[in-house]
Each structure stands twice: as C-alpha cells, then as structure tokens.
Amino acid sequence: MESIATGVYQVTKGVNAFIIDGDEGVVLVDTGLPKGQGAIVEALADIGRSVKDITAILLTHGHVDHVGGAAALQSASGASVYASQLDAPIAQGDRPTPPPPFIERIPILPTLLNLLPSAAPVIVDHIVTEGITDNLPADITVIDTPGHTTGHVAYLLDRDGGILFAGDAAVGSHGDVKRGWFNRKTDAIDASIHHLGSKTFDIACFGHSGPITGYASVAFQRFD
Numbered sequence: 001m002e003s004i005a006t007g008v009y010q011v012t013k014g015v016n017a018f019i020i021d022g023d024e025g026v027v028l029v030d031t032g033l034p035k036g037q038g039a040i041v042e043a044l045a046d047i048g049r050s051v052k053d054i055t056a057i058l059l060t061h062g063h064v065d066h067v068g069g070a071a072a073l074q075s076a077s078g079a080s081v082y083a084s085q086l087d088a089p090i091a092q093g094d095r096p097t098p099p100p101p102f103i104e105r106i107p108i109l110p111t112l113l114n115l116l117p118s119a120a121p122v123i124v125d126h127i128v129t130e131g132i133t134d135n136l137p138a139d140i141t142v143i144d145t146p147g148h149t150t151g152h153v154a155y156l157l158d159r160d161g162g163i164l165f166a167g168d169a170a171v172g173s174h175g176d177v178k179r180g181w182f183n184r185k186t187d188a189i190d191a192s193i194h195h196l197g198s199k200t201f202d203i204a205c206f207g208h209s210g211p212i213t214g215y216a217s218v219a220f221q222r223f224d
Contacts, residue, residue, distance in 0.1 A: 001019075001042075001043040001046060004018075004163070004203060004205060004211055004213070005159060005160040005163055005203055006159060006160050007020060007021035007022060007159070008020055008021070008157070008159070008160075008163055008203075008205075009021070009043060009047065010205060010211065011032070011039050011040050011043045012039075013032055013033065013036045013039040014032065014033050014036065014065065015030075015032050015033060015036075015065045015066065015207055015208060016030070016032075016205070016206065016207050016208065017029065017030045017031050017032045017039075017040055017066075017069070018030065018165055018205055019040070019043060019044065019047070019049075020137075020140075020157060021047060021049065022137075022138070022139075024055060024137070024138060025053050025054065025055035025056075026044065026049055026053045026054045026055065027054075027055065027056045027057075027058060027137045027140070028040065028054060028056070028057045028058065028073065028079075029058045029060065029155055029165040029167075029205075030058070030059060030060055030066040030067070030165075030167065030207065031057060031059075031066065031067060031068060031069035031070045031073055032065065032066070032068055032069050033064065033065050033068040033069070033117075034064065034068035034069065034117040034118065034119050034120070035068070035069070035117065036068055036069055037068075037069030037072050037073050040069060040073065051073060051076045051077045052076075052077055053077075054073060054077035054079040055077075055079055055080070055137065056079055056080050056081075056082060056137045057070055057073060057074060057079050057080070057081045057082065057122075058082045058128075058137075058140070058155050058165070059081065059082060059083040059087065059091055059124075060152060060153055060154060060155070060165065060166075060167025060168065060169075060207070061083075061084075061087045061090075061148060061149040061151065061152040061153070061167055061168065062083070062087040062088075062089075062090025062091045062097060062098075062149060062151070063090075063097060063100065063149065063168070064097060064117075064118065064119045065207075066167065066168070066207060067090075067091045067119045067122060068117075068119045070091065070119070070122040071119070071120035071121060071122040072120065074122055074123065080125040080126055080135075081122055081123060081124050081125050081126070082124070082125070082126045082127075082128050082135075082136070083124045083127070083128065083151070083153075084127065084128055084129060084144075084151035084152070084153045085127050085129065085151060086146075086149070086150045086151025087149055087150075087151035087152065087153075088124040088127060088151070090149075090151075091119075091121070091122050091124055092121050092122060092123065092124055093119075093120075093121030094121075098149055098150070100148065100168075100182050100183075101147070101148060101182070101183050101184045101186065101189065128142045128153060129142060129144060129153075130142050130143055130144040130153075139157055139158040139159060140155055140156065140157055140158075141155070141156045141158075142154075142155060142156075143155070143156060143164075143195065143196060143199060144192075144195075145166070145167070145169040145192035145193075145195065145196065146188050146192060147169065147183070147186060147188035147189030147190075147191070147192045148167070148168040148169060148182070148183055148189065152167060152168065152169060152192070153167070154166045154167055154169055154196060156199060156201060160202060160203065161201065161202030161203070162199070162200055162201030162202050162203070162217070163201060163202070163203045163204075163205065164196065164199070164201040164203065164204040164205065164216060164217075165205050166196065166204055166205065166206050166207070167206075167207050168180065168182060168183070168206075168207045168208065169189075169192050169193060169196065170183075170193050170196070170206065170220075170223075171206050171207075171208055171209035172204060172206050172209045172210060172211060172212040172216075172219070173209065175212060175219060176219055176222065176223075177193060177204075177212070177219045177220050177222070177223045178223075179193070180206075180208060180209070181208075182208065190223075193220060193223050194220075194223065196217075196220045197217060197220030197221040197223065199217055200217050201216055201217045202214060202215065202216055202217070203216050204216035204217075204219070204220070
C-alpha cells in the first residue's frame with residue numbers, strides 16, 4: 001500500500017485500486033482482479049479500517065482487472081456500487097466484456113485474456129455521468145472519458161488540490177501523460193485525455209502506473 005495524499009492510498013496487486021478514507025467512511029475506486037480483494041482488506045486494516053467501513057465502490061469501467069473484487073467487497077460491506085450507463089451492464093454480467101483497444105496488436109492476446117478468471121457480477125446501485133452529482137460520495141465528481149471502453153469514466157476528489165482517478169484513460173510516465181500500452185491512438189481516447197486536461201487537479205492516479213503527484217493537470221495539458 002502506498003499513501004498518495006491525505007487519506008488516499010494506492011493498493012497494487014497486478015493493477016491499482018484506491019482507498020479514500022473520510023469522515024463518512026471509506027470509498028474505493030476500482031477493486032482489482034478477481035480474488036485480489038484480500039490486498040484491499042489488508043490495506044484497510046493497516047489504516048484502522050475494515051470492510052464494514054466501505055460505503056461506496058466507484059468503478060471507472062467494466063474490465064475484469066478493475067471490477068474483479070467488487071462483488072465480494074459489496075457483499076461483505078453493503079456498499080453502494082457506482083458505474084456509467086454503458087459499463088454498468090458489463091459489471092453486472094448482462095453484457096460481454098469488450099476487448100481492450102490494443103487487442104489487435106498482438107494475435108495471441110485474445111487467448112491470453114480468456115485465461116483470466118471472470119469477475120463475479122456486481123449489482124450497480126447508481127449510474128454516474130459527468131455533471132450529475134446526485135448520490136455520489138461527498139467531494140467527488142465524475143468526468144466522462146470514453147475511449148478505453150465506451151462508458152469509461154474518471155473521478156475527481158476535491159482534496160489536496162484535487163486528486164484525479166483516471167482508471168485506464170491514460171498512464172503517468174516520468175511526470176508525463178501517455179495513452180498507455182493498453183490503449184491506441186483514437187480520436188475518442190485522445191479527446192478524453194485532453195478533456196481531463198481541462199480540469200484542475202494536483203495529483204493523478206492511474207490503473208496501471210504510479211501517480212503524478214504535482215501539477216498533474218498540467219501534464220494532461222501537455223499531452224500531444
């Protein structure tokens with residue numbers, strides 16, 4: 001577990017999930033791979049919290065490496081789960097998981113991805129979209145970032161100058177923002193990265209890289 005900012009922690013087990021600790025309980029952003037939720041439970045214990053303290057689980061998108069632990073953590077905590085209109089059916093098991101944008105680059109990838117365990121379906125309690133804050137945890141807003149999936153979203157926490165949870169919209173690399181190995185150059189992906197650059201935040205957290213911990217929105221603005 002890595003402390004990112006005041007009450008914000010990154011838990012890494014193959015992919016990053018995030019804990020936001022606050023006065024009203026614990027909020028998770030993504031939940032990692034199936035059966036990987038134990039790392040989150042251990043991290044909660046390290047900060048004096050337990051699964052029962054989880055009040056909300058925010059999903060950036062429906063891919064298995066981000067929703068894998070959601071059903072188990074929801075069942076254990078009673079937390080509400082949040083996802084976009086387009087990715088909620090994927091998380092709930094009502095629609096097949098779309099392949100990531102890079103899949104056509106390497107012919108063997110579809111076979112390898114089929115070897116990943118499936119995520120247990122999770123009940124999505126709240127649909128999120130940019131501009132609507134109803135039912136969201138305090139100080140959190142949604143940013144629509146389609147591209148990696150059609151319903152991908154990011155979350156922005158109003159704390160410590162602004163903390164962005166970008167999911168797989170991009171990655172951080174030595175202080176710069178890149179599409180990431182799991183994306184490719186498309187109008188939608190690049191537009192979402194530029195859209196994030198129109199917001200103000202000091203820290204950016206990513207699903208598959210370390211964070212950018214200063215002037216992060218400027219790094220998004222530099223993306224070309």
